[in-house]
Amino acid sequence: MASSPTTRHRLAGLLSSPFFLFFLLFHYHIAAAEGIRLAGIIRKPTPDVANIFREAPAFRNGDSCSDEERIHIAMTLDSNYLRGTMAAVLSILQHSTCPEMVEFHFLSARFEPDVLSNIKATFPYLKFNVYRFDSNKVRGKISKSIRQALDQPLNYARIYLADIIPSDVKRVLYLDSDLVVVDDVAKLWKVDLQGKVLAAPEYCHANFTPYFTNVFWSDPELSRTFQGRKPCYFNTGVMVVDVERWRQGDYTKKMEEWMKVQKHKRIYHLGSLPPFLLVLAGDITAVDHRWNQHGLGGDNLEGKCRSLHPGPISLLHWSGKGKPWLRLDSRKPCTVDHLWAPYDLYRSSAHYFEE
Numbered sequence: 033m034a035s036s037p038t039t040r041h042r043l044a045g046l047l048s049s050p051f052f053l054f055f056l057l058f059h060y061h062i063a064a065a066e067g068i069r070l071a072g073i074i075r076k077p078t079p080d081v082a083n084i085f086r087e088a089p090a091f092r093n094g095d096s097c098s099d100e101e102r103i104h105i106a107m108t109l110d111s112n113y114l115r116g117t118m119a120a121v122l123s124i125l126q127h128s129t130c131p132e133m134v135e136f137h138f139l140s141a142r143f144e145p146d147v148l149s150n151i152k153a154t155f156p157y158l159k160f161n162v163y164r165f166d167s168n169k170v171r172g173k174i175s176k177s178i179r180q181a182l183d184q185p186l187n188y189a190r191i192y193l194a195d196i197i198p199s200d201v202k203r204v205l206y207l208d209s210d211l212v213v214v215d216d217v218a219k220l221w222k223v224d225l226q227g228k229v230l231a232a233p234e235y236c237h238a239n240f241t242p243y244f245t246n247v248f249w250s251d252p253e254l255s256r257t258f259q260g261r262k263p264c265y266f267n268t269g270v271m272v273v274d275v276e277r278w279r280q281g282d283y284t285k286k287m288e289e290w291m292k293v294q295k296h297k298r299i300y301h302l303g304s305l306p307p308f309l310l311v312l313a314g315d316i317t318a319v320d321h322r323w324n325q326h327g328l329g330g331d332n333l334e335g336k337c338r339s340l341h342p343g344p345i346s347l348l349h350w351s352g353k354g355k356p357w358l359r360l361d362s363r364k365p366c367t368v369d370h371l372w373a374p375y376d377l378y379r380s381s382a383h384y385f386e387e
Contacts, residue, residue, distance in 0.1 A: 329355060
C-alpha cells in the first residue's frame with residue numbers, strides 16, 4: 033500500500049498544524065478499537081498470544097517501483113527497545129512508495145528467539161536479516177558515559193556496521209530505534225554523497241566545544257585534530273553510509289584508535305558519538321534538517337519535554353533520555369509523544385487514551 037507524493041507532502045506540512053495531533057489521536061483510537069483497516073477491510077490482529085504486537089498490514093509497491101533499487105536499512109535489535117523498533121519499521125513501510133524494496137539488517141548482541149518470532153509475526157512479509165554483533169569487539173574500549181544506555185556494547189555496533197553486513201551491500205541507511213519516519217525514506221536513501229563516506233543532517237550553530245573535555249582542548253596535539261576542517265555536530269542516529277568507501281578507508285580502525293585514547297585520557301563523555309565526530313566532523317555531506325528532528329527525548333540526564341523545531345519534518349527522533357513508549361505508559365507523556373503513538377503496535381498500547 034503506497035502513498036502518493038502529494039499525500040506525503042501534505043503529511044510533512046501538517047505536522048506543525050494544531051489539528052494534526054487531534055487527527056492522529058482520533059484515528060489511532062478507532063484503529064485500536066476495531067483492528068487495522070486496510071483497503072476497506074478490517075484486519076483483526078493475529079490471535080497469537082506469544083506475540084505481544086499486533087500484526088501490521090502488508091504494504092505493497094506502487095506502480096512506479098519496477099526500476100527502483102533495493103534500500104538497505106540497518107538498525108540495532110534489543111528487547112529493551114523492541115517496541116521502538118517495531119514502530120520505526122511500521123513508519124518506514126507505511127510511508128514508502130516502494131515498501132517491498134526495503135530490506136532491513138538488524139544487529140543484535142545476543143540470540144533472542146522471542147524477539148525474532150515477534151518480528152516475523154508482526155511483519156510476515158518483511159525482508160530482513162539478523163546479524164550477531166560480537167560484544168568482545170568493544171571489550172576494554174568502552175568508557176563510562178553520562179547515561180548507562182550509552183555504555184551498552186550494542187550502542188557501538190554502528191562503528192562496525194561495514195564489517196558485519198554482507199560485502200555486496202554498498203550503501204546502508206543507519207537508523208536508531210527511537211524514531212519514526214513520516215516521509216518516503218527513498219528520498220533520504222538517494223542523497224548524493226558527493227564522494228564522502230557519510231551523509232547526515234549537520235548542526236553547525238551548535239556549540240561544538242562541550243562534546244569534548246578540557247583535557248582534549250588543552251592538549252596541543254589533540255586539539256589540532258580538527259585543523260583544516262570546520263567541524264559541526266551531527267547525530268549518529270540517522271546516517272547514510274557508503275560502506276564500501278568506509279571499508280576502503282578503514283574508518284572502523286580510526287574510531288577504535290580514539291576509543292583507546294579515551295580510555296587513557298578521558299577526552300569525551302557521550303558514548304559512541306564522539307569517535308564519529310573526531311574522525312568525520314566537517315567531512316560529511318550535509319542533509320536537510322527535516323530528516324532528523326532529534327532531541328525529542330530531552331537531554332541525557334532528565335529527559336524533559338521538548339517542542340518541535342520549526343520547519344518541515346520527515347523524521348521524528350526521540351534521542352535523549354525520554355522515550356515515548358515509557359512516557360505514554362506512565363501516563364505522563366509529552367505532547368510530541370502523541371506523534372509516535374499511531375505507529376505503536378504494542379497490544380496494550382491503547383490504555384493511555386483512557387483518561
